[in-house]
Amino acid sequence: MAELFEKILVPVASREDASATAAALAGHEAGDIVAVHVIEKAGGAIDKAGVEQRELEAEEIFDDFREALGRPIETKITYGTDVAEAIFDVAHDVGASSIVITPRGGSRWIRLLTGDVALSLVTESDLPVVVLPDQTQEGPTDEEAIEDE
Amino acid sequence: MSSGDEELAKDLGPLAALTIGVGTMIGAGIFVLPGAAVETAGSLAVAAFVVGGAIALLTALSASELGTAMPKSGGAYFYVNHALGPLFGSIAGWANWLGLAFASAFYMVGFGEYIQLIIGVSGAISLGPVSLNVATIIGLVGAAFFVGVNYVGAKETGALQNVIVIILVAILAVFTFIGGLQADISNLPANEGLPNMLTATGFIFVSYLGFVQITSVAEEIKEPGKNLPRAVIGSVVLVTGIYALVLFVMSGAVEPGFIAGIGGDDIAVVEVADILMGPVGAVAMLFGGLLATASSANASILASSRINFAMGRDEIVSPDLNEVHPRFATPYKSIAITGGLILAFILGADLIGGDAILTLSGTASFLHLVIYGLLNIALIVMRVADPAEYKPDFRVPLYPITPIIGAITSFALIYYIDPLVVGFGSLIVGGAVLWYVFYARTRTTKQGILSEYILDRSEEMPEPAVSAAASVQPDGGEYKVMVPLANPEHETDLITLASAIAKQRNGTVEAIHVVTVPDQTSLQYGADHIDDLDTESGNLLQRAREDAETFGVDLETSTIISHESFEEIFDAARDHAADLVVMGWGEDSHGSPGRAESAMDEVMQDIPCDFLVLKDRGFDPSKILLPTAGGPDSDLSAEMAKVLAAEYDSEITLLHVGDTEAEAQDFLELWADEHGLDDAELRAATGDVEEAIEDAARESTMVVIGATERGLLERLVSGSLVLDVAADVECSVLLAEQARKRSLWQRIFG
Numbered sequence: 056m057a058e059l060f061e062k063i064l065v066p067v068a069s070r071e072d073a074s075a076t077a078a079a080l081a082g083h084e085a086g087d088i089v090a091v092h093v094i095e096k097a098g099g100a101i102d103k104a105g106v107e108q109r110e111l112e113a114e115e116i117f118d119d120f121r122e123a124l125g126r127p128i129e130t131k132i133t134y135g136t137d138v139a140e141a142i143f144d145v146a147h148d149v150g151a152s153s154i155v156i157t158p159r160g161g162s163r164w165i166r167l168l169t170g171d172v173a174l175s176l177v178t179e180s181d182l183p184v185v186v187l188p189d190q191t192q193e194g195p196t197d198e199e200a201i202e203d204e
Numbered sequence: 205m206s207s208g209d210e211e212l213a214k215d216l217g218p219l220a221a222l223t224i225g226v227g228t229m230i231g232a233g234i235f236v237l238p239g240a241a242v243e244t245a246g247s248l249a250v251a252a253f254v255v256g257g258a259i260a261l262l263t264a265l266s267a268s269e270l271g272t273a274m275p276k277s278g279g280a281y282f283y284v285n286h287a288l289g290p291l292f293g294s295i296a297g298w299a300n301w302l303g304l305a306f307a308s309a310f311y312m313v314g315f316g317e318y319i320q321l322i323i324g325v326s327g328a329i330s331l332g333p334v335s336l337n338v339a340t341i342i343g344l345v346g347a348a349f350f351v352g353v354n355y356v357g358a359k360e361t362g363a364l365q366n367v368i369v370i371i372l373v374a375i376l377a378v379f380t381f382i383g384g385l386q387a388d389i390s391n392l393p394a395n396e397g398l399p400n401m402l403t404a405t406g407f408i409f410v411s412y413l414g415f416v417q418i419t420s421v422a423e424e425i426k427e428p429g430k431n432l433p434r435a436v437i438g439s440v441v442l443v444t445g446i447y448a449l450v451l452f453v454m455s456g457a458v459e460p461g462f463i464a465g466i467g468g469d470d471i472a473v474v475e476v477a478d479i480l481m482g483p484v485g486a487v488a489m490l491f492g493g494l495l496a497t498a499s500s501a502n503a504s505i506l507a508s509s510r511i512n513f514a515m516g517r518d519e520i521v522s523p524d525l526n527e528v529h530p531r532f533a534t535p536y537k538s539i540a541i542t543g544g545l546i547l548a549f550i551l552g553a554d555l556i557g558g559d560a561i562l563t564l565s566g567t568a569s570f571l572h573l574v575i576y577g578l579l580n581i582a583l584i585v586m587r588v589a590d591p592a593e594y595k596p597d598f599r600v601p602l603y604p605i606t607p608i609i610g611a612i613t614s615f616a617l618i619y620y621i622d623p624l625v626v627g628f629g630s631l632i633v634g635g636a637v638l639w640y641v642f643y644a645r646t647r648t649t650k651q652g653i654l655s656e657y658i659l660d661r662s663e664e665m666p667e668p669a670v671s672a673a674a675s676v677q678p679d680g681g682e683y684k685v686m687v688p689l690a691n692p693e694h695e696t697d698l699i700t701l702a703s704a705i706a707k708q709r710n711g712t713v714e715a716i717h718v719v720t721v722p723d724q725t726s727l728q729y730g731a732d733h734i735d736d737l738d739t740e741s742g743n744l745l746q747r748a749r750e751d752a753e754t755f756g757v758d759l760e761t762s763t764i765i766s767h768e769s770f771e772e773i774f775d776a777a778r779d780h781a782a783d784l785v786v787m788g789w790g791e792d793s794h795g796s797p798g799r800a801e802s803a804m805d806e807v808m809q810d811i812p813c814d815f816l817v818l819k820d821r822g823f824d825p826s827k828i829l830l831p832t833a834g835g836p837d838s839d840l841s842a843e844m845a846k847v848l849a850a851e852y853d854s855e856i857t858l859l860h861v862g863d864t865e866a867e868a869q870d871f872l873e874l875w876a877d878e879h880g881l882d883d884a885e886l887r888a889a890t891g892d893v894e895e896a897i898e899d900a901a902r903e904s905t906m907v908v909i910g911a912t913e914r915g916l917l918e919r920l921v922s923g924s925l926v927l928d929v930a931a932d933v934e935c936s937v938l939l940a941e942q943a944r945k946r947s948l949w950q951r952i953f954g
Contacts, residue, residue, distance in 0.1 A: 099220040
């Protein structure tokens with residue numbers, strides 16, 4: 056486990072995601088933490104939001120994450136049409152020992168609209184992916200949540 | 205972040221950038237307006253479109269230069285705000301945002317007309333108390349759909365946009381080719397004359413709005429220096445050519461009078477295509493019209509969120525609008541509001557009656573013409589002011605003729621737009637001005653290149669221009685205390701005083717180190733050799749920062765190089781929109797007494813903000829003596845004494861010298877009450893004013909005194925003021941002079 060957490064890459068998609076992931080990480084000893092935010096590109100069409108706007112948003116997300124963790128982290132903004140792929144690229148660039156995610160809930164509809172990044176991360180990764188349960192969500196206990204998945 | 209990553213952010217290639225422009229423009233005019241254009245201008249309908257294209261091209265050149273110099277989110281709004289300042293920025297921002305909403309409403313009503321033709325239902329349907337056209341209802345549904353798509357940010361691939369535009373161009377190419385074979389000059393309708401042609405140009409100008417949208421996504425374009433001008437100029441040239449050919453075919457390939465005879469619910473291009481190519485042609489045109497209006501609306505909704513973002517970043521509108529949706533990563537608030545506006549405009553245009561299409565397109569055209577005119581002016585300002593960071597890769601040919609004609613023709617075309625529409629559009633522009641004055645001015649902090657340029661040259665520029673520039677400056681709403689630093693010895697005391705005031709007022713401190721160079725040395729030389737001339741600036745400002753930090757006050761720093769340092773302080777106070785200047789007075793301070801008196805007189809006429817001048821003999825505000833003879837400057841000294849008392853718990857003693865002690869006592873009681881200094885100790889005195897002050901000062905640690913007469917600063921600096929008090933007392937003396945409050949009207953007309 057220690058080796059797995061030597062240098063973790065933590066994708067953070069939103070401010071809520073940042074605080075949920077930070078809460079999930081509490082109690083796990085990690086070496087270096089690299090937070091990554093992927094700015095999804097349309098790949099040749101107008102993006103859904105401006106790049107500068109999302110870069111500013113990314114800094115806010117990092118600030119929230121840093122504050123919630125209460126420790127220094129490395130941060131990285133990356134761009135790509137495929138969010139999971141962009142995360143893998145960064146993971147290799149920074150030499151991460153694992154990718155740590157906290158999938159947030161959401162209805163089928165939401166997942167359909169936003170694309171299920173968590174699923175792609177788990178199924179397409181060539182690095183260990185650690186899925187931490189979301190402590191901030193009400194509902195089933197950890198065990199039940201895992202059974203549900 | 206490495207530059208490699210930055211490159212990944214730029215994924216719009218040359219074709220994609222071009223198709224954004226073409227896609228946004230082509231949907232609008234050509235599928236909806238040719239019928240009306242031919243009816244209005246007759247054989248000159250082609251010319252109406254070409255003239256519109258020519259006006260657009262002039263602005264496209266300016267937009268290209270500005271875009272390559274500043275590839276930022278927000279496009280036209282950003283350039284105007286940057287060059288002309290937030291007043292015009294507010295106009296351009298609102299015009300651009302609402303212009304896009306009106307354009308989107310227009311596209312959607314056009315979309316509604318196409319659908320209506322396909323499903324074969326027309327006329328009006330009454331819904332409760334109101335009756336709406338079928339096209340309007342379909343337009344509302346369509347608009348809600350596209351707003352919804354952008355709200356959740358469903359993923360659009362780059363290929364789709366390209367495919368749509370290529371299909372559209374192909375449909376129109378086939379149409380013009382087949383139509384061209386059958387065209388006959390003798391079919392052309394009568395020439396309706398120049399004024400009618402320009403009227404047609406006025407309402408078809410909505411067909412040329414798209415190119416500016418390319419600049420609003422400039423930050424996403426690969427190699428913007430090369431691809432942005434190509435896309436902007438290329439798209440205008442391409443669509444102008446297409447429009448001209450289509451219009452020629454429409455009026456030349458069918459019998460005269462055919463277009464005029466088309467019924468209200470039919471669409472001219474579709475009818476003409478039906479005649480030329482049969483039902484296949486009509487279906488292709490219907491399909492094209494749907495694609496075109498939809499892609500135009502979609503691109504406009506996206507572009508408007510960029511403008512919102514840029515406006516929010518500059519605090520012209522609330523930055524809350526820019527919140528990004530946690531799930532969808534879209535600027536959902538901004539899109540929802542824009543969507544609401546689009547729906548309201550579609551509904552409103554139908555309810556007020558008349559031709560909804562022309563009302564919406566006219567308003568969109570008007571607002572964009574205002575922006576285009578301002579864009580051309582912004583370009584001229586950037587060229588004249590030529591700030592160091594302005595390095596466009598593309599430069600407008602034949603400058604300054606091109607942007608001047610661009611600005612004039614853009615504004616002139618407004619004359620040919622329906623007066624009612626112009627009136628309504630002018631209300632929007634007027635609203636934007638009021639918005640700036642009452643909302644944005646106290647929030648935004650960004651100053652335009654234009655006012656910087658004018659204020660930096662306040663000596664050479666005509667007085668009304670300087671006053672106007674100073675009057676409309678943004679003040680950011682924050683209380684700003686500026687501290688010019690010269691003598692390192694007094695740095696701590698001045699910063700302490702300034703920070704204490706800033707802290708009480710929730711403001712910020714701006715420390716400025718003024719480096720004086722001899723008159724023989726050019727300022728440019730000074731700037732280039734700043735490190736040699738000025739070895740202490742870094743240390744001085746660093747210490748200032750540390751001192752301010754103890755108060756938890758934000759401190760900004762800058763260094764100014766000047767020949768005459770005092771004047772420079774005035775300029776800086778004006779430039780930085782300072783509310784208060786706190787400065788030292790002594791041997792080594794700014795502008796030794798006696799220097800440049802005549803120049804000073806002029807400058808001092810209108811001090812830009814409140815001034816506090818500290819004769820520093822150690823900073824200790826525990827026992828403050830406040831001599832007063834009434835008057836506005838003593839108001840400021842009372843205010844400052846209260847601020848210091850609030851911060852340091854100081855004891856305040858008020859002193860007034862009257863003819864009799866009783867009279868002085870009465871005056872003090874009244875004055876203390878008026879100024880909220882009821883807790884202060886009152887000291888009534890008679891006899892010699894200076895002696896009385898000196899006496900009282902022996903028991904104090906600081907004297908705060910207002911300039912009882914106008915021009916204290918003036919005489920202080922020129923050396924003619926013999927304020928013996930300041931020289932003779934043993935404690936520190938704080939001299940206060942209040943800015944004269946003059947109205948905007950007085951400042952300009954004076």
